[in-house]
Amino acid sequence: MEKRWGKKWALICLFLFNWARNVSSLSVTVSDMECVYEYVLYEGDTISGNFVVVDHDIFWSSDHPGIDFTVTSPGGNTVHSLKGTSGDKFEFKAPRSGMYKFCFHNPYSTPETIAFYIHVGHIPTDHDLAKDEHLNPINVKIAELREALESVTAEQKYLKARDTRHRHSKLLPFSAFALS
């Protein structure tokens, strides 16, 4: 009875600790500044993701400077920043655990829709292996495999968002040219 109870909790623990960090890709409309927060459980976790501006308005005005993207650590420092871009990928190691802030800044007043995806990945280190005797080296390999699959999924989400943006913008210039 004791062992079955422990096994059940172990399974639930497995779900929560190993799969508790995946976020689905969402879109948000940015008029001036929009921030999204994500909690990072362990120091040294890899925070990866991408964002794409899906509004086709950005193509009409070529003098649009693009969107600024900044990541702020719990201590208030800017960990990562990208300026004047219409979409990019990012990856960095979290210097500490805590609540991270991901902000999109739109310098123009026209609202832009941004599709973003953020993933926090944790791979057990040798330190974790030494601390917990129930953690096998196989868990490290499984975690690495899972992170590799997550990176493929992230890449696919990026391609899908970019495809959506091009789909919105591609047909109009052709027909405008055809009419002229």
Add this chain to the structure above:
Amino acid sequence: MNKGMVFGGRAACFLPIFLVLCLTRNSNILPVAEAIWLTIPSSGTKCVSEEIQSNVVVLGDYYVIDENNPDHIPTISARVTSPFGNNLHHNENATHGQFAFTTSESGNYLACFWKDGSHQKDSELTLGVDWKTGIAAKDWESVAKKEKIEGVELVLRRLQGIVETIRGNLIYLRDREADMREVSEATNARVAWFSIMSLGVCIAVSVLQIWYLKRYFVKKKLI
């Protein structure tokens, strides 16, 4: 040998506490790491959306996080709409809520949140949103119970699910690219025909003009 206890060990002693905290969603002690947090402005709505294909399971969970006064948590209202405008979920005056649906049409699904009129303070509200689609929304615990698998085998089964999703996405992207290419080629052909035709019309009109003017000047005995 208990194969199920691959990860259990140390976790079993503080796991019940963690679970209780997860269920009560009290962010003062331990925030739940599985969601993103948004700030709801004091006036206006905050919306998040996602472009989803048809026949995909969507699982949503939202909860208000207010560290300033935990005994008087402000309430929000939520609404989830399908691309055709159907109301999939509507909740008023709540501090947390859940919704689950299977998409019947592909398009942009929108979830909007706004502050209730009863709490008209000028402060912003923090909302935790847990939005899962497709394979992430699958209930693996029931699969584990039904098929009696656990531990490493269950993890590998989940990875297999992810790989199948990746393959599905790849096929979808390839089909969309093929559609785009066909549209591009058709438009290109139409533009080419149009430009040749307009060039032909220009040449024809100029030839006609020259012929007419020549005839006119000859008639008027100027040439």
